[in-house]
Amino acid sequence: MAGKFAGSTFIENLPKIYGMYTGGFLVFVLLMAILEQMGVGADTIGILFVAFTIVIYAGIGVLSRTMAVDAYYVAGRQVPAVFNGMATAADWMSGASFVAMAGGIYFGGHGYLAFVVGWTGGYILVASLMAPYLRKFGCYTVPDFIGTRYGGNLPRFLGVVVLAVASFTYVTAQINATGTIASRALQIPFEVGVWFGLLGILLCSMLGGMRAVTWTQVAQYIVLIIAYLVPVFWMSNKQGFGLIPQFVYGDAVQRIGELETLHGLGTLPAVTGAVGGLSALSKPFAAASGTALESWKFVTLVACMMLGTASLPHILMRYFTTPSVRAARQSVAWSLMFIFLLYFTAPALATFTKLQILDPNLATGIIGKSIADVQALEWIQKWSNVGFAQIIDANADGILQLNEFFMRGDIVVLATPEIAGLPYVISGLVAAGGMAAAMSTADGLLLAIANALSHDLYYKIIDPQAETKKRLLVARVLLLAIGAAGAFVASLKLTSILGAVAWAFDFACSGLFFPIVLGIWWKRANRQGAIAGMIGGLVAGTWYLYMVRWGGMEPWIGIDHLRFGMIGMPVSLVLMVVVSLMTPEPDAETQAMVDEIRIPSGDTVLGSTH
């Protein structure tokens, strides 16, 4: 029954298989470069890049098909630590990380780096507080833990609700990103691109569940990290910034500080009239203002992103797939290592792009040059045509000032190869990388929602007698339905990509962080407390989000809509502790269960098929 992607021989051969895959991908890139030299058009190369990689992922997805419950939900618990680390990194790094992060740093400077800190440090919490214990527990989903630890259907149901709210918020942004990239690379309308992206995502996950998603995510990680690093290294060496740019861009940061003064950053009047979504540089790059409010905003964003990381079910469930508790722990460390490779490159990329645009001594510099010359540049024309860049000569002096050049942050990743004059093959590679990042995250999220609904809501609550075949059929139908719902919402284009991504973290930490952590670390935590904590945290957080975003309320000491977890989490913690202490302690059986998950050896609490 099992496809090729299973069995102990397959696991032993993993390094060889993915080594060959990586080699094959590099050969493909080379082939594309040769085609470009032979005069094949940029559009064709873009189409080939995106189409070829999607076909590969879909192929892996089909080969990993399964009809076994534990293979579908937890990949048969045989994913080695390093490979699970790669899969988690792909699961983690979304379209936003790949496309928007460097642009965010370009515009936001030091303040935006809170995302970089927050999206890495959360893994310390995952490793020390959560993952190994949940692995020992042996659950299929996060609500599976909540439901068994606290007992009864209500906590399980609430777990499903928080999971669905957080993950669905996140998945629409990812499907949106796949649609954007597919529509540009394949030259189809955005609305069609969204459904095309969804088709690719479902091919990777429907037949093989977690097993298929795992092996496609490893493949997607390899593509996305190559696609992110190669252009940066190439550009850095071409422009003479150094061999390993990540370690040498300190001087460039300082130089940007000088250029900001030279170009009059902060002294120029704001120019209006730019197309929506475009902005001009207005914040200093490295300088932090030093006010307590600014520091407070930095650390609160870091806190929400970190505690959100440790509560997001599509990440936690990746650690249910390792062969042992020890491997789960190692796997968290590898995940962070693989994520770090991209995240410590993003600030370097933002720095180089900024320097190239600002420095009048460089051939690429545009600020301070004549507008006629700048408008003749190929990349300016191309990105102006699609509404990603704009020049407004506000003071009509024919010279481009800092406040007169507008662009979208996404350009930093998408257009940097062109700014630096790299061949088009690199742009095709970047498109494939962005697609891999968005698809892999969408896959993990869709699977997390569908699994929670099929396992926890359908099997555990509605029909506990359901046969295996029926359970897995329900799981797949749900996957299809949720994917379609996500694509539909994405096609409405309701929020900007980043807003929605940060909200998912806030929802997750408001509703799930304390119920999970205290379930492991505090034996006294009971059902009533968990119910109060989940409802209170989610309701308080959502109410605050609504009030500051749409209700016209003034954010309370800088806690804006990106940081509403700072409201949800304390409410959740206080309610959970107070209500637990006011009600009877959990029974002896539950307390023994908590003792059991605290030690690695011995059987899992829940059986391998449950």
Place this chain on the structure above:
Amino acid sequence: MDTSTREDHWRRTKSLMIVTLTIWFIFSFVVHWFASSLNSVTFFGWPLGFYMAAQGSEIVFVITLFWFVKAQDKIDRDCGVAEED
């Protein structure tokens, strides 16, 4: 397994958790609170406050995590509760 082994294992696990989270807390929050003052220090060309947010804290996180994995594994083995290899 006797209760004292369990208690000993959990006590050591908790201490390790506290040490790990203390490092985490310092490099997640404390350092960045003082970013503006740190920026007056230059570290291999970088303003230090910017460097810590862009790279320094992240490097500390990676190292801490690999160290934590080793330390926890040692505790598990010492207490005889580690899984078989």
